[in-house]
Amino acid sequence: MQRPPFALARASVLGTATLHGNAPGCCTPRAQPASTPDVKVRHRAALAELDSTFHCSIIGTCLSTGELRKLVRRLITLDTTAPDIEVHHEAVTLATRGGAGAKALHKALDQRHALAIRQFAAASDADAVQALWDNALASGDVAGAYWATMTHPEGSVAVRQKAFGDVHMLSHLVGASNRADIRRLVALEADNEALKDTVARQHLRMQEADAEHAAALQEASDLIATLRGREMAGGEAVPLEVAAQQQLISAQIERIATAEARRAQADDTVRTLRAEIAHLQAQLAASRSEAQALETMIDRQQVATEDTPHLPALDNRNVLYIGGRPGTVTTIRTLVERAGGHFQDHDGGLEDRKGLLPAMVAAADIVVFPVDCVDHDSVGMLKRICQQQGIDYHPVRSASVASFVELLARLPQS
Known part of the structure; x- marks a missing residue:
C-alpha cells in the first residue's frame, strides 16, 4: 500500500x-x-x-x-x-x-x-x-x-x-522536544539506580565495621577481665606475660579506633549519597512532570476540539523569558505565540545589558526564567523587581522546552 x-x-x-x-x-x-x-x-x-x-x-x-x-x-x-x-x-x-x-x-x-x-x-x-x-x-x-x-x-x-x-x-x-527530554529522564533514572546500589554497598560495609567493632570490644573486655581476675587472686604474672597482654590490649584499642573511624566515614558517605539521591529524586519527579505535560499536550493535540486546545490559552498576555539557550528560546517563542501570547526574551546579563531588565519586567504579565541558565545576581534582582511591581514570576527547573510546557500546564491553576 x-x-x-x-x-x-x-x-x-x-x-x-x-x-x-x-x-x-x-x-x-x-x-x-x-x-x-x-x-x-x-x-x-x-x-x-x-x-x-x-x-x-x-x-x-x-x-x-x-x-x-x-x-x-x-x-x-x-x-x-x-x-x-x-x-x-x-x-x-x-x-x-x-x-x-x-x-x-x-x-x-x-x-x-x-x-x-x-x-x-x-x-x-x-x-x-x-x-x-x-x-x-x-x-x-x-x-x-x-x-x-x-x-x-x-x-x-x-x-x-x-x-x-x-x-x-x-x-x-x-x-x-519530547525526544530530548525523554533521553534526559532515562539518564536520571539510571543515575538514581546506580546511587541506590552504592548506598546498599555502604550499608553492608557499615554492618561489617559494626561487627569488627563489637568483636574488638569483646576481646578487650575479656583480656581486662582476665588480668583483674589474676590481680584479685593475688597471683604474680610473669613480666613477659604482662607485657604481652598490654600489647594485645593496645592492639585491640587501635582496632576499635580504626573501626570507629571507618564507621564515621561510612556514615558521612551514606549521608552524602542520601542527599544526592534526594536531589535526583526531585529531578526525576520534575522530569516526569515535564514529560507528562508534553504527553498531555501531544494527546490533546490529537483529540483537540475548538473548546479544548492542546496548549493553555495565554489570552494576549506578555511573557518575558530570561536566560535559556538560543535553540530552545526559539521553540518557546513559537509555543507562546501559538497559545495566543506575546513573547520577549532577555539573556539574563550575558549579552543584553542588565539595565534593560526593569523596563522589560514592567511591561510583562508573566516573567519566566530557568534557574540553570541565569546567574544568582540576576535571579535576586528579578525577584525583587517582580515583587515590587506585583508581576507574576516563575522560576523553572531548566531551560528545556519540557520545563516551559509543564509551566504552561500549571498557569491556569496558579
Missing part, C-alpha cells in the same frame, strides 16, 4: 513519541499533477476527493487512535493486536481507495468536528478560510480546524498546502 506523508502520533508513558511519517518515504509528498487546476468547488470536498497526499495527515491529526481502531475494525478484518501504525495505514488505504470505507471515515470526521465545520462555514473566500486556519493554529485548535480547512468549499490548493505544511512542521517541533 502507499505510505502516507506523515501523521502526529500519540506519546507513551515514558514520552517516546514517534511520527507515523517516519516510515520510509512518508515525509515526501507526491508532486501535484501539472494539470491539476486551482478550482473552487461549491460543496465541501469529500475525503476521497482530496489529493491522497493529504490523507495521512488528516487521519493522523483529526482522529484519535482509539476511535480510528474501532472504525477500521468495523470496515475490514483486522487483528486485535495490530499496532497503531498498521491501523493508520489501513485507514489511509480506505480513504485513498474511495467507496464505502472513505465515506465512513468522512462521516466520522464530520461528526467529530461538527463545531469547527460550523465555525468555518462563515468563510466566503479562500482568504477568509486562511485567516480562520491561522487563528486556530495560533490558539492550538488544530484537529477540527484542519479538517474544516481541507474540506471547505472555498478552500484553494494553496490554502490546503499551507495547512498541510503547518501541521507537518508542528509534529516535528513537538516530537524533537
Whole structure:
C-alpha cells in the first residue's frame, strides 16, 4: 500500500513519541499533477476527493487512535493486536481507495468536528478560510480546524498546502522536544539506580565495621577481665606475660579506633549519597512532570476540539523569558505565540545589558526564567523587581522546552 506523508502520533508513558511519517518515504509528498487546476468547488470536498497526499495527515491529526481502531475494525478484518501504525495505514488505504470505507471515515470526521465545520462555514473566500486556519493554529485548535480547512468549499490548493505544511512542521517541533527530554529522564533514572546500589554497598560495609567493632570490644573486655581476675587472686604474672597482654590490649584499642573511624566515614558517605539521591529524586519527579505535560499536550493535540486546545490559552498576555539557550528560546517563542501570547526574551546579563531588565519586567504579565541558565545576581534582582511591581514570576527547573510546557500546564491553576 502507499505510505502516507506523515501523521502526529500519540506519546507513551515514558514520552517516546514517534511520527507515523517516519516510515520510509512518508515525509515526501507526491508532486501535484501539472494539470491539476486551482478550482473552487461549491460543496465541501469529500475525503476521497482530496489529493491522497493529504490523507495521512488528516487521519493522523483529526482522529484519535482509539476511535480510528474501532472504525477500521468495523470496515475490514483486522487483528486485535495490530499496532497503531498498521491501523493508520489501513485507514489511509480506505480513504485513498474511495467507496464505502472513505465515506465512513468522512462521516466520522464530520461528526467529530461538527463545531469547527460550523465555525468555518462563515468563510466566503479562500482568504477568509486562511485567516480562520491561522487563528486556530495560533490558539492550538488544530484537529477540527484542519479538517474544516481541507474540506471547505472555498478552500484553494494553496490554502490546503499551507495547512498541510503547518501541521507537518508542528509534529516535528513537538516530537524533537519530547525526544530530548525523554533521553534526559532515562539518564536520571539510571543515575538514581546506580546511587541506590552504592548506598546498599555502604550499608553492608557499615554492618561489617559494626561487627569488627563489637568483636574488638569483646576481646578487650575479656583480656581486662582476665588480668583483674589474676590481680584479685593475688597471683604474680610473669613480666613477659604482662607485657604481652598490654600489647594485645593496645592492639585491640587501635582496632576499635580504626573501626570507629571507618564507621564515621561510612556514615558521612551514606549521608552524602542520601542527599544526592534526594536531589535526583526531585529531578526525576520534575522530569516526569515535564514529560507528562508534553504527553498531555501531544494527546490533546490529537483529540483537540475548538473548546479544548492542546496548549493553555495565554489570552494576549506578555511573557518575558530570561536566560535559556538560543535553540530552545526559539521553540518557546513559537509555543507562546501559538497559545495566543506575546513573547520577549532577555539573556539574563550575558549579552543584553542588565539595565534593560526593569523596563522589560514592567511591561510583562508573566516573567519566566530557568534557574540553570541565569546567574544568582540576576535571579535576586528579578525577584525583587517582580515583587515590587506585583508581576507574576516563575522560576523553572531548566531551560528545556519540557520545563516551559509543564509551566504552561500549571498557569491556569496558579
